[in-house]
Amino acid sequence: MINSPEILRLIETATLFRGVPRETLDPLFRKANRVTLKQGEKLLSPDKINENVYIVVSGRLSVQATASTSDKPIATLSPGECVGEMSVLVDGVVSAYVVAATDCELFVIDYESFWLLIDGSNEAARNMLNILVHRVRLGNRIMADNLLYHDSFPDDDIIDGLTGLYNYHGIHRKFDRLILRCKVGKQPLCFIVLEVDGVEKAMDIVRDSHVVQSLRTIAQALLKFLRPDDHAARLVGGKFAVLLANTSLADAFATAERLRATVSETPILLPDGSTLQPETISAGVSEALPDDTLGTLIARADIALEQAIAAGRNCVVHG
The missing domain is CATH 2.60.120.10 (Jelly Rolls)
Structure with a gap:
């Protein structure tokens, strides 16, 4: 008083x-x-x-x-x-x-x-x-x-030059901030790892402009699904990741399913105006635990991704 x-x-x-x-x-x-x-x-x-x-x-x-x-x-x-x-x-x-x-x-x-x-x-x-x-x-x-300030400095350390998404280092920075919010505010945080089916061809991106355009098309599809607090990255080759803030495992699974369906219905538009058949993706989904690191969260999502691939690809599995 x-x-x-x-x-x-x-x-x-x-x-x-x-x-x-x-x-x-x-x-x-x-x-x-x-x-x-x-x-x-x-x-x-x-x-x-x-x-x-x-x-x-x-x-x-x-x-x-x-x-x-x-x-x-x-x-x-x-x-x-x-x-x-x-x-x-x-x-x-x-x-x-x-x-x-x-x-x-x-x-x-x-x-x-x-x-x-x-x-x-x-x-x-x-x-x-x-x-x-x-x-x-x-x-x-x-x-x-x-x-x-940032316009004065290169973003090469956190941005993937091929797609314009974050790279692993960029998504790591965002994860550190979001996992703290998950712990302190008791808000769910989910992670999607997805891979272009037939990824071995995507690894040779320098020699295949069609594959480059495929990856960029998938990156654009990812961006359309993101809310302001969500973040997407290209990890390596044809593998991508999405961090979904304040999202339950069930909602993250539904988002991954919608994304899979969208990618499978989106033709690949080439610079000369011609199109390629849509790609398909497989995805694994995991929910963050309070003691998770980005590595452990990716590992669980990767296990789910491997299960999706083993199930015949073009599907989503949650861990």
Whole structure:
């Protein structure tokens, strides 16, 4: 419980509480607590679930991509600003580190109190919408800066030059991020390994332009099935992989089946305008376990793929 009139007046001016009637805030103030952080202490990190919203009362917080205080912050939060609301809105999953840039004092709103406030006050709901708009704009600006940065450097280390998909190194980077979300947020993650039937001809891609176009056609088919958090890669030869975020094994199997059917019905268009008969693919599907590495996940999907090949090809098996 917070009793200090000075602190209460300061908190009332916070962005989240602007225009909210005092009678609406009083129950929140009676239940809320304060926490203090020393400079350099972590408040939030991506490896831990967060169920609180924090209002900065004094000091400054730094939002960072890493835990190192020497890194340039993504944003700095001053008195009256809040943090933690994004993770509360998405099942507690934290997307960045929040570190005390100076000694700090924070007002803490727990999960239940936060939702009671949003549900019970139009003013608070509008304030939260404005905060989220600001967060999205900040995110868009950061992404634009990153695109400018990456345009200055080659992506040869993570992009497959033949198809434009990720290569093994690229999918490994995405896997490391998604498996953490799987562990922390208890969201399912599935992996599809698929191979062009008759893959031995696909291995000789340098001498066979038809095979090159076949692989590119399959890559385009993969991209059509991807959602924003999904990722596809060409691993080697005619073998591809797909990471499906927040997807159950049953849904991943259904996606692989739809992909198999689509590929088998899509003619291969050659640069001269002529077409080849569609390819067929075999696929293996596996679901990530909390202690999985990319290697163990691929291994299980590979076993399922071998079973699909043994069953006559042009089919999907889950492990």
